[in-house]
Amino acid sequence: MKHVIQAALEAGQEIMKIYDTDFDVEYKEDESPLTIADQRSHDVIKARLQQHTPEIPILSEEGQHLPYEERKEWKEFWLVDPIDGTKEFIKKNGEFTVNIALVRNGKPVSGVIYAPALDTLYVGEEGKGAYKVQSVLGESEERALEPLPLSRQDTQTIRVVASRSHMSDETEAFISELEDQYDRVETVSAGSSLKLCLIAEGVADYYPRYAPTMEWDTGAGQAIVECSGGIVNVAEEETPLLYNKPDLLNPWFVASR
Structure with a gap:
């Protein structure tokens, strides 16, 4: 490496x-x-x-x-x-x-x-x-x-990686479901593949991506998340994102830990 x-x-x-x-x-x-x-x-x-x-x-x-x-x-x-x-x-x-x-x-x-x-x-x-x-x-x-992942002090709050200014309906629905399950849900924001790094770090618990990404946007981040013990699955499915597809556009996905 x-x-x-x-x-x-x-x-x-x-x-x-x-x-x-x-x-x-x-x-x-x-x-x-x-x-x-x-x-x-x-x-x-x-x-x-x-x-x-x-x-x-x-x-x-x-x-x-x-x-x-x-x-x-x-x-x-x-x-x-x-x-x-x-x-x-x-x-x-x-x-x-x-x-x-x-x-x-x-x-x-x-x-x-x-x-x-x-x-x-x-x-x-x-x-x-x-x-x-x-x-x-x-x-x-x-x-x-x-x-x-890094050690985390506040384990009672569920943190979701999401844009504060441009949130899709699907992301809002995802967060709403979490709010029904947990007392405290917060959103955190970051640019680029740093969003996946927040999951790998354990700073955030979920990163729902209901917007277009390409394979090169997610490959390195997915590897780091999964090597840290996290998961990057196709949204609504129990299958990981796969690569070298005929179409290099990713499906929607959710990264979590």
């Missing part, structure tokens, strides 16, 4: 070079914002992964999206989102991430998420658990590896 972590850290450093400037924003065909930082991050990650694991293909949001006829034979592949939360990047609120997952037989088995503006790293590896590191690039005495 060292080379994967290094790839994420190097990509994060490239991103920050642009984040700290007055950058230009372009728009993709679907009108989602694209900055030069996306491409630089992609290039760094691709080069690092190909250097260490040239035999493993890469599926990146900013790379070439091969048709399913070519992808369907993949037993394992790297799933990459060079910048998750581009809107957060443009708003300069710091809540954007670099996501790298290793998917094997449709299941994300390891994941690395790095939030460069927060200098915070999350790692999950099947069979080895998950952990969080803050001040990754700081002085060594500042760094502390924290196994996930």
Whole structure:
């Protein structure tokens, strides 16, 4: 995993070079914002992964999206989102991430998420658990590896990851059901794949996602959640999210612990 972590850290450093400037924003065909930082991050990650694991293909949001006829034979592949939360990047609120997952037989088995503006790293590896590191690039005495989930003082309050300003009817119904079951239900908010990290940390109990996401948005986060003992299932089903589907769009899902 060292080379994967290094790839994420190097990509994060490239991103920050642009984040700290007055950058230009372009728009993709679907009108989602694209900055030069996306491409630089992609290039760094691709080069690092190909250097260490040239035999493993890469599926990146900013790379070439091969048709399913070519992808369907993949037993394992790297799933990459060079910048998750581009809107957060443009708003300069710091809540954007670099996501790298290793998917094997449709299941994300390891994941690395790095939030460069927060200098915070999350790692999950099947069979080895998950952990969080803050001040990754700081002085060594500042760094502390924290196994996930973290200990939590208030276990009486149920916390749900949800947008306070843009909540779907389905999410409101989900929260309403919880309020019927528990005395105290609160919502917490975060950008990008940091939402899944809140579940992995144990800071939140549920993350209902009744809105579109793509495979690269969730692969690394799902690996970290599951390696921390949590669950990421298709909404209304007892089946986990699967990857390398003919359509790379995810179904609705609920992450929980």
